[in-house]
Amino acid sequence: MSYYPHLNDIYITERLKQRLTVIGSASITTVIAPMGFGKTTAITWWMKQQTKYHPDWIILRQMIDTPSATDFWTGLCRALRGYPTLAEQLAALGFPGDIQAMSIMAELIEDALPETDRRIYYVLDDLHIFTDKQLASLLLYLSRRLENRIQFLLLSRSQIFGEEERMRMGASLGEITADDLRLHGNEVAQYAKRCGLTAEERDIAALAAASEGWISMVYLNFKAYAQTGAWISGSADIFNLIDQILLSPLPERQQEFLILIGITDGFTAVEAAWLWQQSDTEELLESLSQSNAFITRNENGVYRYHHMLRQCVRQKFSQLPADRQSAAYARLGDWHMNRQEYVAAELSYHRAGAWGKLLDALSTDCGKSLGSEYGETLYQWSVECPVSLLMGHPDAVLVLMHKLFAFQHVPEMLRLKEILLKSLETNTSLTEQERQDYLGEYELVIGFLQYNDISAMSAHQRNACTMMSRFSRCIDPDSAWTFGAPSVLMMYHRAVGELDHETAKMREFIPYYYQVVDGHGNGAEHVMQGETDFMRNRLTDAQISYHLAVGAATRRRQHSIGVTAEFLGMRMALLEGDAEKLRTIMTGLRDSLRENKQYILLNTLDMCQTWIYSLLGRTEEVPAWIASGAPSSMVMYPAAPMLEAIYIQYLLAQGRYTEVVAKKGEAAALYERVHSLQCSIHLHIQLAAALDQLGRRGQAIEELKTALELALPDGSVMPFAENCDYIITQLQELQKRDIYPDQIEKILTLAAEYRKSKQRILRALWGEDEDYGLSGRELEIAKLAAQRLTNREIADRLHLAQGTIKNQLSRIFEKLEISPDSKNKRLELEKRFRTEK
Structure with missing residues (x-):
């Protein structure tokens, strides 16, 4: 090899150099070509040129190694480590699955990267590995929104955007293809000359024809010629060629090193030393990277194998004895575990069959790192894990049970329940208090199966409180107690005439819950009482509870409770006609949620504001994700009924009455399934309004009568007042029939004041004139x-x-x-x- 010192030099043709200039003029540049065409090599060369001639330019680079959205997002935050505040904010935001979250992401980037003459490039390599089309949508959105701040450079084996998208992008899209990357016959000859190879012209021409300009095949042939003086067959399997040319000629120790370290997607010298456990790691890396163009080291000290080399060594790794494979993956898991990279650790432990370590990792992380994309993975772990090991890891079993409930794998959760109880019964190493602590945790988790039945949940939580001497390890006190729902009352009011009993039960049981979950949900009982008083038009009492709730939520940083309290505050401000208070709550709450990185609750705030805007008739202010259909996938399951009720209110305000009526069956089934009485009351009112507008007065009267029958036993009048512009004539007709005459009179009186208050707000915030009681x-x-x-x-x-x-x-x-x-x-x-x- 000493005779060919330039064999591993990067070779970029003059034609390709000219083509790479498109990068500077396009918002997005794609580099699309099959494996081995030198995409990464070409862009690495381009990056070095920009750094050399434009040292003030910023180039952020990220490699995609897995199809996981969580892994992609972690990689993005790592690429932004030069902007620690932005990286932290994006980590809290998580992968944006909707336009609202995309907008937040863009705003965060705009704040962190102001417009300047200095160029910023974001290079994303191996995009084909990420199969979810959401990433392409995100990149398109960001390219349009941030076109004056960031230019995107995307590398993939397959097309990233559809034909229609590419046409719409026009000149803002630059495309570098396999034809730009492949070597022509004269370029193969120039490459050989640069490497110092003195081959015959006919051999070079034959190689160019056989390889069809595939630079990896050309390089492997050059490597073989340098080693043996002979060319290899162009028709041979590429992985066999890599083995023949790159691996087999190496000393056995170097081969073993490459095969072992190849289980990682990218590694530093420190990580390689951890896995290799020998003193010669740096020497091996230095030698291999200098003599092999298929191993590169970036500016951050991270080594990567070319895909073809990595696939080749992983095939070799799979042929090792099972115990050696397990030991290597277990050690890789330890590496990630030591760095609190819990998902990566758990995945490595799973490959190793190291179930004990996997369960320990689940316990340590409390399952917090496992998002919904890992729902099926977690289920498979639970099913595959030997029962004997589950028996010895009660903390992990409790975490699994909690997560399986969230992922709707209830039968598996119940199977684990039996394993847990048996293990606690037979485990002689536990003290009596430790056993009681675990049984208390069990009571907390199993209580979720009784969701929104306050009495049933209360029994479990009271039991937990009497048993436990410590806080729960499987419930995160920083998580959203409301599951992202905007109203505690809508979550927990389930039976006609039982509202006072339900609020009393909430006040009674919630302190027990607080004691074992470190204040999780603090203030919920005040929100529910405040909402109850508001529904009954007892504003002074509602205001007191509102302030109690805000104070409790603020002290314990319970942001989800804070949002429900402020939703009550918005509705009271609307009733009072206090435009400034309404505006202050809305803007202040959004700023607070962003400042505290509570991005998941911004969707909850959107739901709250949609309700207010719909009541005001200002549907143009409604966030796009709700206006476009309010998909239930945007919220956690317990919040779905409220999202449905809010969306139907929006449809009503839009005058889309037939759509409101068409929603009846679906919405009614959902509300019945989760026992959401408050949502059912709203549905009957909404249907009454829509049917009346469609000329079906008889049906409308029956729907309104049903709503009154459900609401009035609990003294709830506010939902009718809020919708009085739609149902006033129906209410008057029912009153004439002597159906709830006194209560309807109160509703009509309240509605008259409500209408005036709405008009004051419309004038103050939007300059609107009198609406005369019209929707x-x-x-x-x-x-x-x-x-x-x-x-x-x-x-x-x-x-x-x-x-x-x-x-x-x-x-x-x-x-x-x-x-x-x-x-x-x-x-x-x-x-x-x-x-x-």
Whole structure:
């Protein structure tokens, strides 16, 4: 090899150098080519050139090693270590699975990387490994949003964007293809000359033809020629060639080293030494990387194998004795465990079959690092793990049970329950108090199966409190007690006439829960009491509970409780017509959640604000992810009923009445399944409103009557007042029939004040004039009719049916007390709204 000192030099053709200039002019540049075409080599050369001539430019680089979103996100945060605050914020945000989270991510980047003349590049290699299309969507979004801050350089074996996306991107997309990377015949000859090879022209020409410009094949042939003076067959299997040319000629010790270290995706010299456990690690790395272009070391000291070499050595590793493979993976798991990289440690321990260490890792991390993407993986671990080992790891079993409940694997959770109880019964090494502590943890976890039955949950939690001498190890006190739901009352009110009993039970049981979970959910009982008083229009009592809840949540940093308390605060501000208070709560809460990196609760805040905006008729303010359909995948399961109720309220405010009615079966089944009485009450009111607008007064009356029957035994009047613009005539008709006359009178009185308060807020925040008690859609139609537009013209403009417009106008004239016999009804509207034509 000493005769060919330039054999491992990077070779970039002049044609490719020219093609690489596209990177500077495109928002996104893709480098797409099959394995072995030199994508990474070319971009590494380009990066070195930019660093040499533009030392102030920033180039961030990330390699994708697994299809895991968690691993990708960890890698991104690692790539941003030069911006520690941004890296910490993104770590808290997590992989953005929706447009709201993408927007937050972009805002965080904008704050951390202000616009300057200094260029910033983000290089993402091996993108084909990440098969989830969400990443491509994220990159497209960021490229548009951050086009003046960051340019993206993406390397992949397969196309990243679809044809339509590429066409839309136009000149903002730069594309480097396999044809740009492959070597032409004259370029193969130039490459050989640069390496110092004195081969015959016909041999070089034959190699160029046989390899079809595949640079890896050309390099392997050059390597073989340097070693043996002969060319290798271009038709041979590439992995056999790598073995023949790169591995077999090496001393046995170097081969063993390469095969062992190849189980990692990338490694430092320190990690290699940990795995190799010999003193010559640095010498081996130095020798191998200098004599082998398939091993590279980046500017951060991380070594990586080329994919083909890594696949080759992993095939060799799989042929080692099983005990050697297990020992290597177990040691790799120890490496990750020592660095608190729990998921990587657990995956390595699983490969090693080191179940005891895997269970220890689960216990130490409390399962916090395992997101929903690992739901099936966790289930498989639970099923595969020997029962004898589970018996000896009660902490891990409790963590598994808790996580399996969250991932909806209840049968497996119950199987583990039996294992846990048996282990506690037979384990003679435990003291009596330790056994009681574990039984208390069991009571906490098993209590989740009784979710939203306060009495049933309370019994388990009271038992836990009497048993335990320490805090729970399987429930994270920093997690969202509400599961991201915006209302405690909506979560836990489940039976007609039982609201006082439910709030009393909440006050009674929650202190026991606090004692064993280090204050998790502190303030929940005050929120539920405040919401109860608000529903009954007892504002002074509601305000007291509101302040108690905010104080308790703030002291114990219970952000999810803080959001539910502030949702109550928003609704009270709306009732009071206090625009400044409403604005202050909304903006202050969003700033606080971001400052405290509570990004998951920003979706909860969006739900709260959507409710307020819908009641105000300001549906254009509703966040896009809710307006576009409010997918339940955006929230945890206990929050799904509330998201559904809020979305239907939005549809109602939009005037999409047929969609509201179509939601009845699906929503009713969901609310019944989770025993959400409050959501059911809202649904009947929403259906009454929509059916009335569609001209089905009889059905509307029945829905409203059902809502009253469900709500009034608990004194709940506020839901009717909040929707009174839609149901006022129905309420008056029921009152005339002597159905709940006194309660309806209270609702009508409250509704009149509520309407005035809403108008004050609309004037203060958006400068809107009097709405005359019309809903947002009705007001829109009335103003168009006041401009003397025909029903057809209004229908075309609003994309509604003419029949809907006719029915709406009838309701409008009725609410405005314009006689149906009047021949100048539209003139009356024009006078009322004084709208210019």
